[in-house]
Amino acid sequence: MEIGDLAKRVAAGERRALARAITLVESARADHKAQAAALLEALPKDRQALRIGLSGTPGVGKSTFIESFGMMLVEQGLKVAVLAVDPSSTRSGGSILGDKTRMDRLSRAEGAFIRPSPSQTHLGGVARRSREVVALCEGAGFDVVLIETVGVGQSETVVAQMADIFLLLLAPAGGDELQGVKRGIMEIADVILINKADGDLKAAATRTCGDYAGALRLLRKRPQDPDGFPKAMMVSAAENTGIEAVWQDLLHLRDWRTAQGFWDKTRAEQARYWFEEEVKTTLLSQLQTPAARAALAELGAAVAQGDKAPTAAAAEFLASLPRHSASKP
Template identity: 65%
Template sequence: MTSTDPAPLPSEPPTDPLDEAKPDPKAEATAEALAEKLAAGDRRALARGVTLIESTRPDHRRAAAALVRRLHALPRRTLRLGLSGTPGVGKSTFIEAFGLQLAEQGHKLAVLAVDPSSARTGGSILGDKTRMERLSRHPNAFIRPSPSGAALGGVARRTREAILLCEAAGFDLVMVETVGVGQSETMVAEMTDIFLLLMAPAGGDELQGVKRGIMEICDMILVNKADGDLKATAERTRADYASALRLLRGRPQDPNGFPKAAAVSAVSHAGLEAAWTEIAALAEWRRETGVLEARRREQAVAWFRAEVEEALLRRFRRHPAVSELWPRLEKTVASGDTPPQLAAAKALAAFGLGEEER
């Protein structure tokens, strides 16, 4: 080895179950049984499958990996919708009204609702089924709340896999509801086909509350609560957002008029049918022009990168030298005795990364 060669990573047996080369017969059998039931539209199998992929148990992770491999190559015509919005805007009410309308038209809709996890306890309320009681009882609908956990971007750690399971179960629409508006919410665009941003009638300079990042990725802004005394305000807000979208940018790969803003009411159902018509038209245009296929390819690459980064971080934290050093480094950083940058360099050095590799 020359002086310019990178230092080799410490040798250690793989600790992640997905690193194992030999297939696990039990995991393969579990995956095969679940895949068959999913293909038959078994709702209980879908619920069990989502629970399986969210589990961190080593045997469950092996079975989940085997299941994803079986489902990945299946042909899919599912439309993936992302939905985010400011707190109190009425996301659950909108999803129930919008979802019931689509379910009554014969669509099969799966809602993957992500609940924020407590930074202190790690727990989540997971109350989306109670907030969408009518939709949860509809035979054409499936609602699955999941905790966000430590995942960023407003989505759960295994949302991508959950989408695959819903598609395999025969749902032609999958809606991912994120935890709320923020710069990191842009991650939902890496797993959905069309992104909807739900906003309330402005109670001030609301445009300042929406960051440029999320405005640039949304395909439609839906101003909710366009009924009663708020109807005129909602229409003015819609016009403001429409002007803002035109000023921000136009995407050459989309038809004229997109992205656009519309006023809707989850209570009176006003504008919901028109909004769906616009969404369906945009989806069909993207399919016919190849934009949707290109977007799915980009999403697959983003998923690949996320899996690699997650596995590397997990391997890093499990490394014996790092795990032994970590508490002391945190203590010295908290006390101010060690600069954070120096502490990070020490942790990386314990993992085997030299200065030139960082």
């Protein structure tokens, strides 16, 4: 199919065209990359989805939350895309969203589109492709794009750079089990959701919610935070309570940031960030060749053992790089 044609069909909201466009964006082939760039260029530029990043460790009920939250949106007539950024998917042999059975109703809903994480070990590559898949979904006219991630290394930071709003999902915890939040995530969360606020866990959820609300007050407020944000609140995805309140809070956050100019400013900064990341990733891709990786590993081991100084080892490595391959795009 011609790229212009594909772009028109994606823009018209055709699911099969979107799936095909995503496959193109995720491909590593050089001709596919060029086609993907042309496709992105040809899509309507005036469409914006609400892009929501979502993180949470396994067991906190992410799939159940996405199912409840997504169904609520779909029932309001909104179109919802669910994507995953999971740099570990290759290693673990399956993706976090491969198991669509956990989102049974949403995966069959007319207004929803669920896409598992691409299998790819290199986070830089996953990041670029995920960002471009988000752009495809915006061009396809989705109202909300949910970008799910798991707490692996830098993946939250990467997702935060492609999201308008970031949610952290937690389970209720007892006083002695409170060390559940990976350091660094509090930094990017706009809303912390204590899930499973139902039945026997309700009291624990209330306590946990209070603890995190207190901790958030210790952090410096960012300019893009209206009064009361970042906030901690309770939901029960299983009993479907609090879900609508989350949505109202996200809309309030969006409206406030839009009115104050932070919405456009953040989007512009993110676009610039991804441009510079793409430049850097390409320049550093010469470190990914088998020969370069072997040399880095060997010299790195010598440095770690104290046999070579970092700067001297770096000079030795750089002198060994092929001179003319460096800046080829």
